[in-house]
Amino acid sequence: MxxxxxxxxxxxxxxxxxxxxxxxxxxxxxxxxxxxxxxxxxxxxxxxxxxxxxxxxxxxxxxxxxxxxxxxxxxxxxxxxxxGSGDAHDGPDYSAERVFYDQFRLVDEALASLRPQTPGHTDLYVVAFAGDGDENVFRNEVEYVEKLFSERFDARGRVVVLENNPATVETRPLATWTNLELVLDGLLEQDRFDPDEDILLLFMTSHGDEDHDLYVGMDNLPLDWIGAEDLSEILNTRPFRWRVNIISACYSGGFVDGLRNSTSMVITAARADRTSFGCGANSDITYFGKAFFVEGLNQTDTFRGAFEIARQLIADWEAADEQQASEPQIASTPLIEAKLAQWRSGIRLGPPQPFAPAGAPAPSNQSSAKSMKQ
Structure with a gap:
C-alpha cells in the first residue's frame, strides 16, 4: 500500500x-x-x-x-x-514562504555550478528528483545517484539534485514540477547542454499510485503531483533527443508508453499494475535503488546490464519475503543503446561507490534494503 x-x-x-x-x-x-x-x-x-x-x-x-x-x-x-509526528498543530521548523521565495536562487545556483558541455563529445547530464519529503529514503537515493555518477561515471559537475527534505530546504532546490521545468530549460541555455550531442538522464523516485501519478510533497507545502501524461509533456515538448528515464515508484510501469521513443531508454521499478518495495521510515534505500544503482551499476557500466542484475536481485528478494513480484520494466532501442556506448567510450570509469544514507560516512559494506512497499 x-x-x-x-x-x-x-x-x-x-x-x-x-x-x-x-x-x-x-x-x-x-x-x-x-x-x-x-x-x-x-x-x-x-x-x-x-x-x-x-x-x-x-x-x-x-x-x-x-x-x-x-x-x-x-x-x-x-x-x-x-x-505525522509531533503536536497536530505544530508546523514545519522553516518558513514555507521563505522556502518558495528561495527556489529561483537555488535553481540558478545549481545550474551555475554545472560544467559546460564539451563540443564534439557526448556528455551525460543527470537530473535526480526525490518527490517525497517525509521519508529520508528518497533523499538517500538521489544523493547516492549524485555520488555514483560523479565519481564512477565521470559526470562530476553535470548532476542536478532536486529533493524534498526538511534537512536540505536551504541548500537544494525542491523537487517540484516547476523546478523540474526550470532545470530542464536551464540546461538548454548558455551552452550547458547540446540536445543533438548529449544525453539527459532523469531519475525520479517517490511513491506512485494506481493512476500513475508520482507523489510530490513535504509537510504542508502545496506541491503538485506529476502524472505520466504530465511528465511525457514536460519532456516531449523540449528538444532533448537522447534520454534515459528511470522512474522508481509503485505502478511506475505506467510511465513507459508516454516516454518511449526511438532515441530514449525507459526503466521503471515496477510494471503498471504492481507495487515496488523498500521505502518507509525505517528504510535507507528502496529495493530498486539498491539493486539497480548500488549493485548493478557498480558491477557493470551499462544500464541494460545493470537492469538485468537488478531484475534478478529484486525477484529473489521479493520471493524471499513472499511478496508479489514488482516486475521492473525496460524499453530501449538500438539507437539509444549505440549512443550510450558512444558516451561510455569517452569516459574514464571510476571505482565502485559504496552506499551510505545521506549525511552518514561511507560504510565498508553496502546497506540492505528493508521490506516495505512503495
Missing part, C-alpha cells in the same frame, strides 16, 4: 471512530478505555516528539467531539506514522 493510500485509510478510520464516540456519548457515557488496552505498533514507541497520550480516553458527549478527534488522531498515529 502506498503512502497516500495509508494516509487516506487512516483518515477514514479517524472520522469513523470520532463519529462513533460522539453518537455513543449522546445516549450514555460508557466507561473509559485504557490506552494500555490498545496494542502498540510493532516498531516500538511513538516518536519522542509526539504528545503524550492520556492514560484513558473517555467516551464523551457531543460537546467534546473536537477533543475526541485529537485523541483519536494520536492513537492512529501510533500505527500510521505517515500522519
Amino acid at each position: 502506498s503512502r497516500p493510500d495509508i494516509a487516506r485509510l487512516a483518515l477514514a478510520l479517524l472520522a469513523g471512530l470520532a463519529l462513533g464516540w460522539w453518537l455513543r456519548g449522546r445516549d450514555a457515557a460508557p466507561p473509559a478505555v485504557p490506552v494500555a488496552a490498545v496494542a502498540a505498533p510493532a516498531d516500538g514507541a511513538p516518536d519522542a516528539t509526539t504528545r503524550a497520550i492520556p492514560d484513558t480516553v473517555p467516551a464523551t458527549d457531543s460537546a467534546e467531539l473536537i477533543d475526541n478527534l485529537a485523541a483519536t488522531r494520536e492513537l492512529l498515529a501510533r500505527w500510521f506514522p505517515v500522519l
Whole structure:
C-alpha cells in the first residue's frame, strides 16, 4: 500500500471512530478505555516528539467531539506514522514562504555550478528528483545517484539534485514540477547542454499510485503531483533527443508508453499494475535503488546490464519475503543503446561507490534494503 493510500485509510478510520464516540456519548457515557488496552505498533514507541497520550480516553458527549478527534488522531498515529509526528498543530521548523521565495536562487545556483558541455563529445547530464519529503529514503537515493555518477561515471559537475527534505530546504532546490521545468530549460541555455550531442538522464523516485501519478510533497507545502501524461509533456515538448528515464515508484510501469521513443531508454521499478518495495521510515534505500544503482551499476557500466542484475536481485528478494513480484520494466532501442556506448567510450570509469544514507560516512559494506512497499 502506498503512502497516500495509508494516509487516506487512516483518515477514514479517524472520522469513523470520532463519529462513533460522539453518537455513543449522546445516549450514555460508557466507561473509559485504557490506552494500555490498545496494542502498540510493532516498531516500538511513538516518536519522542509526539504528545503524550492520556492514560484513558473517555467516551464523551457531543460537546467534546473536537477533543475526541485529537485523541483519536494520536492513537492512529501510533500505527500510521505517515500522519505525522509531533503536536497536530505544530508546523514545519522553516518558513514555507521563505522556502518558495528561495527556489529561483537555488535553481540558478545549481545550474551555475554545472560544467559546460564539451563540443564534439557526448556528455551525460543527470537530473535526480526525490518527490517525497517525509521519508529520508528518497533523499538517500538521489544523493547516492549524485555520488555514483560523479565519481564512477565521470559526470562530476553535470548532476542536478532536486529533493524534498526538511534537512536540505536551504541548500537544494525542491523537487517540484516547476523546478523540474526550470532545470530542464536551464540546461538548454548558455551552452550547458547540446540536445543533438548529449544525453539527459532523469531519475525520479517517490511513491506512485494506481493512476500513475508520482507523489510530490513535504509537510504542508502545496506541491503538485506529476502524472505520466504530465511528465511525457514536460519532456516531449523540449528538444532533448537522447534520454534515459528511470522512474522508481509503485505502478511506475505506467510511465513507459508516454516516454518511449526511438532515441530514449525507459526503466521503471515496477510494471503498471504492481507495487515496488523498500521505502518507509525505517528504510535507507528502496529495493530498486539498491539493486539497480548500488549493485548493478557498480558491477557493470551499462544500464541494460545493470537492469538485468537488478531484475534478478529484486525477484529473489521479493520471493524471499513472499511478496508479489514488482516486475521492473525496460524499453530501449538500438539507437539509444549505440549512443550510450558512444558516451561510455569517452569516459574514464571510476571505482565502485559504496552506499551510505545521506549525511552518514561511507560504510565498508553496502546497506540492505528493508521490506516495505512503495
